[in-house]
Amino acid sequence: MNTPTVLVTGATGTVGSALVPALQARGVTVRAMIRNPDRPVPGVENVVADLREPESVAAALRGMDAAFLNSPSTEDAAELQIRFAELARNAGVHRLVLLSQYAARADSPVRFLRWHAEVEAYVRGLDLDHTVLRPNLYLQALLGLAGTITQGWFAAPIGGAAVSAIDTRDIADVAAAVLTSTGHTGHTYTLTGPRAVTHEQIAHALSTATGKDITFHDASADRFTAALTGVLPSWQLEGLVEDYAHYARGEAAGVSASVADLTGHPARDLTDFARDYATAFTAA
Ligand SMILES: NC(=O)c1ccc[n+]([C@@H]2O[C@H](COP(=O)([O-])OP(=O)(O)OC[C@H]3O[C@@H](n4cnc5c(N)ncnc54)[C@H](OP(=O)(O)O)[C@@H]3O)[C@@H](O)[C@H]2O)c1
Structure with a gap:
């Protein structure tokens, strides 16, 4: 297949910021969709658009061969992503790669997994x-806890459950591979790290990488909620608590070989992440 032109949404975000250089390395012409023109993504064409402004999205999609769809988990995320997918189809985009979440299911008790399933179903029905x-x-979600990790601890309502957490650089590598090769039409790939790890093991890996003593504390859902009330919007906070309950039930411990299969390199391990991001967890 000829290298496509690709619109990357969430280009300043966790996965998007790694996807742009991964696509460039494959010779792809990238258009980064951004909201703030004062913070352009370097080295590529930037287009200013907001998922809440359909005209701006339609203009951003014009002339693109493919699109990567990713946006934060907000109360209107399903509506915004469904509209994006429809606009992409209308614009003649040939390929859409959708970022969903492990165990997305229409009847999940986790709201994030329900909205992802709704978007997946819509996209599957599009031609x-x-x-x-x-x-x-x-x-990389641990970076959001760096404030307490630099003080030697972090807490979450997960107990001793293991989760096959993934390095977002691997998600970007998979997305780049899928966007630039054939054989992926209609596929749903579950992406995980190479093993399931407990938060105790995460604390140990961060301690080793930083040379500091970092401890994990199990927190009750109530204490976790109290600590984040006013920090996160209530819909997101309730969703996060549902997410952790799902992890705590051991429902996110499965390991998939998709990263290695699709990228040709092994999935990065927790210890790789801890080493590469050690400075982010070390107080200045
Ligand atoms: N966090 C996890 O552990 C995890 C695990 C599995 C799946 N996911 C999924 O990953 C997705 C992204 O999650 P994330 O929290 O890591 O966010 P993220 O990818 O860092 O997303 C933020 C990006 O979205 C852009 N954005 C925000 N609102 C927008 C809008 N209205 N229109 C256009 N662009 C907008 C932001 O642009 P600005 O720079 O302008 O703000 C930024 O580039 C979610 O669907 C989530 O369910 C997350």
């Missing part, structure tokens, strides 16, 4: 070459 990526918990 469009599509692929769904379902990554598990991001190791």
Whole structure:
């Protein structure tokens, strides 16, 4: 297949910021969709658009061969992503790669998994070459806890459950591979790290990488909620608690070989992540 032109949504975000250089390395012409023109993604064409403004999205999609769809988990995320997919089809985009989540299911007790399943179902019904990526918990999500990790601890309502958390650089590598090769139409790929790890093991890996003593504390859902009330919008906070309950039930411990199969390199391990991001977890 000829290298396509690709619109990357969420280009400044966790996965998108790694996907842009991964696509460039494959010789792809990238158009980064951004909201703030004062913070362009370097080295590629930027287009200013907001998923909540359909005209801007339609303009961003014009002339693109393929699109990568990723946006934060907000109360209106399903509506925004479904509209994006429809606009992509209308714009003549040939291929859509959708970022979903591990265990997305219409009847899940986890709201994030329900909205992802709703978007997946819509995209499957469109007459469009599509692929769904379902990554598990991001190791990079730990960066959001760096404030307490630099003080030697972090807490979450997960107990001793193991999760096959994934490094977002691997998600970007998979997305780049899927966007630039054939044979992925209609596939749904579950993406995980190479093993399931407990939060105790995460604390140990971070301690080893930083040379500091970092401890994990199991927290009750109530204490976790109290700590984040006012920090996160209530819909997201309730969703996060549902997500952790799902992890705590051991429902996110499965390991998939898709990263290695699709990228040709092994999935990055927790210890790779801890080493590469050690400075982020070390107080200045
Ligand atoms: N976190 C995890 O562990 C995890 C695990 C599995 C799946 N996921 C899924 O990953 C997805 C992304 O999650 P994330 O929290 O890591 O976010 P993220 O990818 O970092 O997303 C933020 C990006 O979306 C852009 N954005 C925000 N609102 C937008 C809008 N209205 N229109 C256009 N672009 C907009 C942001 O742009 P600005 O720079 O302008 O703000 C930024 O580039 C979610 O669907 C989530 O369910 C997450």
